[in-house]
Amino acid sequence: MKTFLILSFFALAVSALPLEESERINGENGWYLPQEDGSFEWVDMDVAEKWMEAQEQLESRGLTTVPVKFYLYTSSNPTKGTKITTTTNSIDASNFNAANPTRFVIHGWTQSYTASMNKDICSAWLSRGDYNVIVVDWSRARSVDYATSVMAVGATGKKVAAMINFLQSNYGMSLDNLYVIGHSLGAHVAGYAGKNTNGQVHTIVGLDPALPLFSYNKPNKRLNANDAWYVESIQTNGGSLGFLKPIGKGAFYPNGGQSQPGCGWDLTGSCSHGRSTIYYAEAVSVDNFGSIKCGDYQDAVSKECGSTYSGVRMGADTNAYMVDGDFYVPVNSEAPFGMIN
Structure with a gap:
């Protein structure tokens, strides 16, 4: 089934003449889709949207x-997660404590x-006190085909x-002190979680929310x-x-949100993209990222x-x-990345 879907996607892509490279605007009339080897393949927006509708x-x-699997970390088990499920037997046997804030x-x-981002963010929150940190493991993210993961x-x-x-x-877990934190595609997973809860989640933090195959409008x-x-x-590889x-x-x-100091040429953008998770873990544990208010995002991008x-x-x-x-947000090229005013 997966192979059929991928082939169908690319059959659509070659059925019409793609936009000339000079006409391409990533996220506006199509996307550069990341590939497993770090390269990018362009797909026009109308082609991609037809495929996504079918999928x-x-x-x-x-x-x-x-x-989807869930692993609970607490101050009682800070480095070895306990797998939990939506059953009372599972939660009762874990260290989950509804009196503590949940992340x-x-x-x-x-x-x-x-992934290191989970370890870093988990460690950062647990360094601050008693929390339930629940790390989400969604195996479809590990598809070598990005579009399949998006769906x-x-x-x-x-x-x-x-x-x-x-x-x-x-x-009795309170939504009033619940944070859902997601990186890249995980940021949009967090958004869908917020759209489907019985009540309003307090905070969602999107760490460089993924652009390819997502439309701003x-x-x-x-x-x-x-x-x-x-x-x-927290936007670190924008565009x-x-x-x-x-x-x-x-x-x-x-x-400025497009590339990060210390990442070198960073041709794939992966270093700058991943910096959002590193910055956030440092922000949680140290609270050292001063910021300057801008009139709009264009001013932020142009510094x-x-x-x-x-x-x-x-x-x-x-x-x-x-x-x-x-x-x-001014940042350093190496840790500590934050600049305190």
């Missing part, structure tokens, strides 16, 4: 599977629950929402500012692997926001109550 029908009819962490394409985003988000709803209804099919009470986006236009209520642009620090720090807990708009 969505298969997904909705249950003709594809979307396995869900969701990886992106080609990753798993053992599992919605169903994966619904499964995350189902776990949230289960913990809320059966254990279709917010119901991506992470958007209404998916939680507060949505923050390539990640969105450049602001996604969250608070949108932060380290080094024309002045030199006066705003008092807002990227990734800070208090942002949900004080942040609205776009921020330029």
